[in-house]
Structure formats: structure tokens, C-alpha cells
Amino acid sequence: MRSVRALASTALVGLTATALTACSLVGGGDDDERAADGSTPPGGSEVVLVTHESFTLPEEVLAAFEEESGYRLKVRSAGDAGSLTNRLVLTKSSPLGDVVFGVDNTFASRALEEGVIADTDVERPAGAATYDLEAGEGSDDLVPVDTGNVCVNIDDTWFAREGLEPPTTLDDLTDPAYRDLLVVPGATTSSPGLAFLLATIAEEGDGWADYWERLVGNGAKLVDGWSDAYQVDFTQGGGKGDRPIVVSYDSSPAFTLDGEGGTTTSALLDTCFRQVEYAGLLEGAENPEGGEALLEFLLGPEVQAALPESMYVFPVRDDVELPADWARFAEQPTEAYAVDPAEIAANRDTWLREWSDVTTR
Template sequence: MRKRALAISIITTLALTSCSLGSGSDDGAAGGGSDRVVLVTHDSFNLPKELKTEFEKDSGFRLVVRQSGDAGALTNKLVLTKDDPTGDVAFGVDNTFASRALKAGVFADNTPTGVPAGAEAFDLPGDGGARLTPVDDGNVCVNVDTTWFAAHHMTPPATLDDLTRPAYKDLFVTPGATTSSPGLAFLLATIAKYGDGWTDYWTRLLANGAKVVDGWEDAYTVDFTQGGGNGSRPIVLSYDSSPAFTVADGTSTTKALLDTCFTQVEYAGVLAGAKNEKGARALVDFLLSKDVQAALPDAMYVFPVAQDAPLPADWSKFAVQPTKPWTVSPEDIDAHRDEWLRTWSDLVSR
């Protein structure tokens, strides 16, 4: 298993950084023609080249990938271009933005073939997989550098409340809610736990020296003590899979705090108005195939939705998923996202 803390080239592909399947750009028509299918996705989309070759050989379509920032930027672009879509199929709209895309009519009805067992558990309420098909999942969680706390003879935090305690002053770094999808997920976790009191929580968190940066890469690789650089903060917002990439001598040097997690699910869907609807449907089916589902942990650092997909050895041991992650319904997110983000921005800017 690759060690994220020791390899910056690997670190920077995890959350919001870019890695592409294929060339990522194409100067032809906006949608797919008869010989190609255009995938619009986020910057983190990445699958092995052999899987691209497999899809193209089996389907007869050339795959063109267009990347559009993180999940939020991707969704915004899909909504703005819904009457003249820039591709045939989209991957990477997650449960924090899906309701907006569905309400705008971005996606066409689609019934995939070969949906793996377990995938239905991630269907969006009210959609039931009719337009958006779940492909992968993961949890945004606070992570701690266990070696730092051991060296300082300190007990690491375990809960969201702990992050506001004086013992952990100036030790936590998180990406912002308005500038990163994991940052938004963390904000939603605090809203799920504290309800209307979430602003009081953030006031206490910021007063305790929490540092807010633009993106996950800044938080993890620059400020986090296990991020491969010279970071000084041993508490960071990252993922439940993160400890599987900080393994040394058979032991992970980090740990995800499972009481702090918020689940993210990524979906794929055929775009309404797709020029190559057949190719788009074939690609959604391919993303659910055994080969792709098995490749997701190493390729994109996420869990497959197929319950029987194999996991790498270090994942089985160190990438522990929470049994009761915090959740906010897609309807509530859609109704209050802008309001919550404005309030959060006001708190951070004080």
C-alpha cells in the first residue's frame, strides 16, 4: 500500500487535487459524437489506464474526460449548462450538492444494468437511483497524528467537543466550507450534531485556535504534522481512509476520529440532452463493474458501493468506517446551504 505521508505525489491526488483519465481535454463538439463519450467530472477523477482501454474496447466509444474543479464547482457548471450540456455523462456530484442538480433537471432517467449488491443503500431519497447512480462513498473525518500525541504524552481528542478544549488549542487545521467539499462536509457534521447551536460551536472552535485554509491539500500537506512537510498541527480534517496511507512498519501513524465523520457519496448520471446517450449509459454501467469497483480504493481513495468488492490489505485494517456518521438530509442541505455558508463565512471572517 502506498504511504500518503511519505509521497507528496500521492498525497496531492486524494481529495481536491487533480488526476485525469485520458487527456482530459478535447477541442471537438460539446457532446459525444458517434465514436466518443464525454465524461464531465471533478478534478480527483482517476482510474488506471488499463480500465480506460477496457471500456473503450468493450463499448466501442472513445472516452474523453473533462474535469471541472471539486464537487461544488462541477455541480454549478452542470446546472449552468443544463440546456446545452458540455458532455454526455457526469461523475462526482455528491450528496451535499445532488439535490440542486436534480431540481434543475440536469440528469436524465437511467436504469443501470448490473447494479452491485449494496449499492442501493446509497440511493438518494426521492430519487431511488432513477437518475443518479451511487458509485463510491467515504467519510470526511477529523484525523490525528498518533505519534505526535504519544511523543507529547497527551491523549488525543475523540469528539467534536474535544476540539474546543484548551488542551487542543492551536492544534487543529481544516479546509474552509466555502472553498472545499470536505470543508463543507465538516460544517454539515457540526450542524447535524449541534443543530441551531452550530454557530456557538464554531465560535468556540475558532476561539480555540482552529486554523481555516482554502483546501484539503493545504491543510494536510502544509499544516498537518504527518503531511510529509513541516506542519505543526497534529489534528486535521481528512478522511476515514487516510490512516491506510500513513502506514509504517505495519502500523498507521494516524487515526480517524469516528465520532466526527460525515458521509459523502459520489454519483454518476446520464446528462439530459446528451448527444451520445448510449455511450453515457454504457459508462455508468462500467463504473459499477467489478473491475472499476475493485480499483476505486487505490485509484481515488474511496470505498466502492459494491459490498463484495475487495479492499486492499491496509484498508481492511486501518481504513475504519464509522457506524453512525453524522448526516443531514439532501433536502435540508438544498434549502439551507447558502444561508449556512454565509453565516459560516461571517464567523470565520471576524
């Protein structure tokens, strides 16, 4: 098992193209490229996937899609999930590609309301329908691909060394005992940051802004995204950081193994907010047939089995066996925080403005 740092490095190497620059993921081929059955794919030989900066899958998995479908796959990276959704809205009259992957349940309503997702009829595999968006216009057109929980993580080795009892709840994070120990990705600049904000709203209700005042007053550090928080500032992220508390995922402890059969970190399961990432066909796609084929492939057993060790997320299929280390260390909460998608849609902009005001005072 590789560490989080190694996995993240692999992802970054695989996606070194600048945002919105297309790159072939698995090689060339000419315009007469054919599917495995010898047929020429309809709608053109190239299919373009627009996704977030953390997208990565094994080359052999992506090569299988090209071989089976006959399409060449290209990706366009558009930042984090929030940036991705914004770019889709801004470019909806001239879409960036054929398929989007990485719009999560905190931004899905905006993508649907803005009309950037086209009608599609992709069959869900066993278990996937559990993660469908709640009923609403266009809700069936975003297909769930993966899931996970955004949770506060702690460096167990740091707390043991310092002889300090670690926090367990959101409220604990405002305790002076944990001053200057927490790093958080921003709610306006990252999907895990927004998920963490929503967890605090679910917990604190109308008092969430006061909670954030206390949190920031207790020295919480705000950074742009997950990579900055985990890989740079977190003490177990590989960047020699000095913060032993970080907002990350319930799967993160499966990647911080100590080489002796254990892990050096824990996810605080009473702090979690569930995320689901979706894929959809873009309205106005140049190659809708290729887009449909790619959506079906993302739900197929090859991609679903590769998700845990490639992107640290759980598959939505219930017939996929998880890696052994996940079974031991990627513990999921029995009950996670949730906010109704309609409430998110109605209040997201207001909440983000208020959050920005509170955190920049």
C-alpha cells in the first residue's frame, strides 16, 4: 500500500497539464480507431472528460476503455469540484467536453439548475441507486460514481508524543487545548471545505457563524484546498507540516500505514459529512454517444474496483471488494451529518458570503 503522499504525487504527475488543457491519458491512435469488436465508434473517435484536479485512474483501466469502445479518451482538468462546477456554468454555451466527473452533492443542484447536464439514461449497477440525488428536475441525469465522508483527521502519533488527549467532536476543536493545531481547506475554494462548513451548519444550526468565529479565534488555519491542507500543513501529510488536525476523509487512515500493521492517523467519525461524486453528459456535447459509453464505463467493475487506491473514495457498486487495508482502517461513520440538497441550493451563496465575512475579520 502506498502512502497518501505517494498516491497524491501519482495523481499530480498524471495531471500536470494546466487547468482546462486537454491531455490524452492513455496514448494515441488515429481517427480510424476501432472498438474491440472492429466497429467504428459513432460520434467521432475522441471523447473528452472534464474533471477535477484529483482525478486519476490506473493507465491499464483507461486503456481498457479505449480498447473496448474505440474512443480515445482525453481529460480537461478544471480545479476542485467548486471550480469545476463554476467553469461548467461559465462555458455552458460552448461546453468544455462531453462528460463531467466530480460534481458532488454540495454543488450538484447548481449544475442542474444552470442546465449544463444533458438527459441521459445510464443504468445504475447494484447499490449505486442508493446515492442518487433526491427527486427533482434532472436529478436522474447525474450518475453517482463514488462516495466518501469528509471528516476531521488527527495525527495519533503526535498526540501520543505530546501526551495530549485528542479531540473527538466539532465542538472540541474550539477548545484552547487545540489552539493552532487545525488546518481546514476553504469552503469557497474546495469541496471538502464546503462539506466541512455544511457539517458545522448541520451541528450548530443558526449558530454556525458564532462557531466559526470561535474556531478561527482558536487559531484554525484556512488554506485553498485539500492538497494544501493535507500534504503541506498536516503533520502526517509528507510535507513536514506542523498541524496535527486536518479536514480530510474517512478513508485517509488507510493510506498512512506505519509499516507495522497499524496506521498513524484516525478519522473522527463524529465530525463527518457524506459526499457523493457524480458524472453526467454535458449539454451540447460534441460526442454524446462517446459520453454515454464513458458514463457506463465509470460505473463498470474495473473503474469501481480501482477507485479506493486511486482516489481514496468508496465505490458505489455493492459488488466490489475493498482492499484489505480499507477493510481495516477506512472506517465509515454509522451516521454522518447531512443537509437537504434543496436547502443547500437555496442558501449556498449566502452561507459562503457569511463564511467569508467571518473568516476574514
